[in-house]
Amino acid sequence: MSHLHRGLGLAVACGLWACTPDKESGTAGPQGRQAPKGILRLDLAEQGQEARPMSPVLLAEEWRNAILMPPDSQRSAMALVPPGASLRFSYGRQETGPRLGGGDSTKRPTLTLSVMRAEEQVLEKSFTLPGRRRAANIWQEATVELDELAGESVEFNFSFTGGPAILSCALASPRLVRPEDDAPTVVLITSDTHRSDHLGAARNGTGVATPVLDQLASEGVLFEDCFSSTNITLPSHASILTGLPVRDTGMVSNSMGLAQRARSLAEVFSERGWFTMALFSAQHLRHGLSGLGQGFDRMRGPTREGEAPAAISISRFDRWIASEEGVPVFIWLHVFDAHAPYEPPEELRRRYYAADLDPFDSERFSLPPGAQVSWAPGIQDVNYIRGLYKAEVTNLDRQIGALLDHPRVRGSILAFTSDHGEVLGNHDLYFLHQGIYPDTLSVPLILRWPGCEPALRVGAPVSNTDVGRTLLDLAGLSAAAFPGTNLLRWTEGSGEPTPARHAISSGGHTAAIEYEGWLLLLHMHDHESPTRVEHQVELFNLNVDPACDRDLVDAELERSRALRADLIAWLNAGKGTLTSGRANSVGVAAELAALGYVDNVTKEPGESWYEPDPQSPWCQRFDF
Numbered sequence: 001m002s003h004l005h006r007g008l009g010l011a012v013a014c015g016l017w018a019c020t021p022d023k024e025s026g027t028a029g030p031q032g033r034q035a036p037k038g039i040l041r042l043d044l045a046e047q048g049q050e051a052r053p054m055s056p057v058l059l060a061e062e063w064r065n066a067i068l069m070p071p072d073s074q075r076s077a078m079a080l081v082p083p084g085a086s087l088r089f090s091y092g093r094q095e096t097g098p099r100l101g102g103g104d105s106t107k108r109p110t111l112t113l114s115v116m117r118a119e120e121q122v123l124e125k126s127f128t129l130p131g132r133r134r135a136a137n138i139w140q141e142a143t144v145e146l147d148e149l150a151g152e153s154v155e156f157n158f159s160f161t162g163g164p165a166i167l168s169c170a171l172a173s174p175r176l177v178r179p180e181d182d183a184p185t186v187v188l189i190t191s192d193t194h195r196s197d198h199l200g201a202a203r204n205g206t207g208v209a210t211p212v213l214d215q216l217a218s219e220g221v222l223f224e225d226c227f228s229s230t231n232i233t234l235p236s237h238a239s240i241l242t243g244l245p246v247r248d249t250g251m252v253s254n255s256m257g258l259a260q261r262a263r264s265l266a267e268v269f270s271e272r273g274w275f276t277m278a279l280f281s282a283q284h285l286r287h288g289l290s291g292l293g294q295g296f297d298r299m300r301g302p303t304r305e306g307e308a309p310a311a312i313s314i315s316r317f318d319r320w321i322a323s324e325e326g327v328p329v330f331i332w333l334h335v336f337d338a339h340a341p342y343e344p345p346e347e348l349r350r351r352y353y354a355a356d357l358d359p360f361d362s363e364r365f366s367l368p369p370g371a372q373v374s375w376a377p378g379i380q381d382v383n384y385i386r387g388l389y390k391a392e393v394t395n396l397d398r399q400i401g402a403l404l405d406h407p408r409v410r411g412s413i414l415a416f417t418s419d420h421g422e423v424l425g426n427h428d429l430y431f432l433h434q435g436i437y438p439d440t441l442s443v444p445l446i447l448r449w450p451g452c453e454p455a456l457r458v459g460a461p462v463s464n465t466d467v468g469r470t471l472l473d474l475a476g477l478s479a480a481a482f483p484g485t486n487l488l489r490w491t492e493g494s495g496e497p498t499p500a501r502h503a504i505s506s507g508g509h510t511a512a513i514e515y516e517g518w519l520l521l522l523h524m525h526d527h528e529s530p531t532r533v534e535h536q537v538e539l540f541n542l543n544v545d546p547a548c549d550r551d552l553v554d555a556e557l558e559r560s561r562a563l564r565a566d567l568i569a570w571l572n573a574g575k576g577t578l579t580s581g582r583a584n585s586v587g588v589a590a591e592l593a594a595l596g597y598v599d600n601v602t603k604e605p606g607e608s609w610y611e612p613d614p615q616s617p618w619c620q621r622f623d624f
Contacts, residue, residue, distance in 0.1 A: 038183075038273020038328045040085075040176040042156055044075035051077070055260075056293040057170045059092045060137040063287045063299040064172035065270075068094055069111075069160040071167065076157045082178050083151065087113075087144040089174035092137070093129045096166050109163035111171065113144065116155040123149070129169060139172065141323075146176070173297045175275075179326025185412035186269070186330045186471050189403075190240065191396060192233060192282065193339040193433060194418035196226065196442040198393045204546075208352070208390040212401040213446065216416060220448025221456040221491055227463050227514065228420050231433045231440035232506040233282065234290050236419035237334070241265050241292060242578070243468045243483035246504040250576020250605040253506065254284050257580040258291035265468040266295030268480050269330040277320050277329065281308045281336035289583055301334075310335040310399040321408055330471075333403070337396045338422070340431050341375030344391035351394060352387035359384030371430035385431060386424050411450055413474045417464045418443035426547055427530045434529045436505045436512045436521065437540075437548045447487065449474050460490040461498050461514065502570055508603035511610065513567040517543040518556075520563040524610045525602045535618035537564055561622050571609040579605050 043051035044067060056063035069075060091111050108128050115123035127142055160169040196202060200210040201217045203224060229239040235251035238244075238258045242265070246252060249262065258264075266276040278293065280286070280301035287293030300316060302308045317333055344351075353359065365380035376385055403409060423429040423439040433440045445464055469484030489496070500515040509527040513520050519540045523532040532538075539560045540548040553560045582601065603609065612619040 039178075039275060040079060040273065041270075042077040042079060042174040042176070044077045044156075044158060044171070044174065046073070046075060054173070056287045056296070056299060057092075057094060057172065058288070058303075059094070059139055059170065061300060061303045062139060063293045063296070064090060064139060064170070065293075065295075065297050066090075066170045066172035068168040068170055069158070071109075071163040071165065072161055074157060074159040075171070076155055077174075078153065078155050079176055080153050081146050081149045081151065081176065085146050085150070085176045085178040087146055087156070087174065088142070088177050090139045090141050090172040091127060091129070092139045092170045092172075093163075094168045094170045096168065107162035109167055109169065110161055111169050112159045112161070114157045114159070115146075115149065116157065117149070117152055122154070129163070129167075139170075173275075177327055180328075181326070183326050183328050184475060185321070185328075185408050186274075186475050187409055187412045187414040188240075188265075188330075188332045188467065188471065189400070189414070189416045190237060190332070190334045191338060191416070191418045191444070192334065192336045193420065193422050194393065194396075194444060195421035195424075195439070196224075196418075196444045198338075198390065199444050202444070206390065209394045210397040212397045212404060213416065213444070216404065216414075216448055217446050218455050220414075220446055220452050220454065221458060221488075223445040223447070223458045223460075223462050223487065223490075225459060225461045226417065226443055226445035227441045227461070227501045227503065228418065228443045229463065229465050229503055230505060231420045231436050231503075233419050234284060234292075235506070237285065237292060238262075238290075239465045240417070240419070240467055241332070243465055244578065245465060245502055245574075247502065247571060247574040247576060247609065248578060250579040250603075252504060252508040252576075252603060253582060253601045255289070255582045256601075257289055257583065258294070259578050259580045260291065260294060262291075262294070262578040263482075264292070264295040265471070265482065266330065266332070268295075268468075268472060268477070268482050269328075269475075270295050270297070272477055272480060274328040274330050275324050277324075277331040278334075279313045279316055279320070279332070280334040281310065281313045282334070282339070283307065285334060291580055296332075307336045307339070310337050310396055314399055314403045317403055318406060321406065329408075330475075335396060335399070337399070338389065338392045340373070340422075342385065342388035342392050342431075343375075344388060344395045348391040348395055349388065352390040353381075353384050357381065357384075368425075368428070368430065370428050371425070373431055382425065382430070389422065389424065389431070413449040413471060414447070415467050415471060416444065416446040417467060426549075429529060432529075434506070436503045436510055438519070438542065438546055441503055441512070445487075447474075453491075456491055458487075458490050461501060462487055462490060463501050500566065500570075502567070504609070507600045508609065509600075511567055511571055513563050513570065514542070515563065515566075517541060518559060518563060519548065520560060520567060522564060522567055522610065527600075533618075535613060535616040537618060537622070539563070557621075564622055568610060568612075575606050575608060576603070577605050581605060 045051035054065045054067050057066040111127045113125045197204050197206050198208045201214040228236050230236050230246045234254045238249050238251050270276050276296045278296045278299040283302045293299040359379050359381040362380050371382045420433050421440045466484040466487050470487040473486045503512040509525045511522050521538040523536040526534050538551050539553040614624050
């Protein structure tokens, strides 16, 4: 008998089928139902060595969690085959350089699976890798039925032969699958650049039509005061998927990636026997740059074009979720439609603009200087551009309707939120997401799960960095280690005081603390848009001034001093070391510039976030 991976051997010896939450913690999911048993992953290893973790491998714009097998290599694992189980995996070819000739051209690159019981081979199947000219970059799917091996402890051996030295076989997510009729689904939807007031159900709404999301809110819980952790896409999603604030990840730019040592929500679900998938709609979220693919069995998004419409991502969603019928699935869907440039379908372009007005009429209208954007040439009325943003949200709502009608999604545990909002004119900023005022921090958050009480509204201040912890608890995985607080505590009227909320802006320029309706901003560096100087402090009472028009730092000096001290103490508690650093290539810079992002990072990982200056007049007011 060849290699037996210690972790998997322990699972077999204990008779476990994956790591079920009821065995792990004795806790139940929604309505007291125990979480199902899920899938069992094969931790494949070379002879006499420990299994190495898989990592995302890219083929045809799709990453899969895989190992790369060079020619004449073998990987093995032991497992107990339960009744009704099959083996599923995918495979593909990965070339590391140009073919130089030589080698035996008569041999086709072949992945061979052999199954051993004791010293006896009981099954063998071969899978020929596609040729270079035929589907060479497409993942191939494989399913092997194991009915005759039910109840047997067997060894699975994968070997790769016949390929040239430059060719490896990518073997992705080999797993034993036993379909269950009630296999659960957890869906996380993030709508990029979506303000909280651009929701029909919002109490402070703008009149935008979102009937699909309104229906979702009527079936579950609408959190009316939810903040994001930052005002920029990639760092915000890293916080949502790790449960950690920007202070701890250190990610303050879309050119920064999440370090492999970070632990993601997808990894937690994966460890508990769930199949994990991600569909993103913006190029800068691709795994090679963002690091967000860790823990996902499948991940896809644009790698050439800048973005993909929601309709494309949602059609893939339907196909992917159907391919894992009977398997517990966690799937993250990111949609980018509300992000500038605002280009809704033609039939919606004037949905929120009077029919008798001409937005190009320069005699009647004049754009403020900051509202002049390259993607809206000739437009003179700022309200027309605001209407386009509304139209984008309405169109996105229509697209999501098709997704929510999927039978498996209807019975899912589902969260809908955003990475950040958008500034539509406050502080002389237009159609971007600079600054960390409520325009960019306040985002929608809706939760729905089987058996939840419908039409709940929660006014308590919350953060969407707690979404991951909440989804795990709803899925029956409350014993899984993951940061955050279950958001449902605020639906039960616990009476507990709500904690302070914190944020750090893009570039690390500004930090913020919100507590009991008071928002304090500490500007850690000089910056423009809006223009602020290093060490400057601003204070706003969101209860009466949600737009942050009136700075009360002078009138509320003692409150400002206390909040500033709390914010600095919070900043000093972490240095942000969970980032792999910046990708400084010309190509990345060009991609981000096309989306309106300028890489103006002022802090490197591991550095202190903020240092007071005794010479600063602002610091002298509070510290010296």
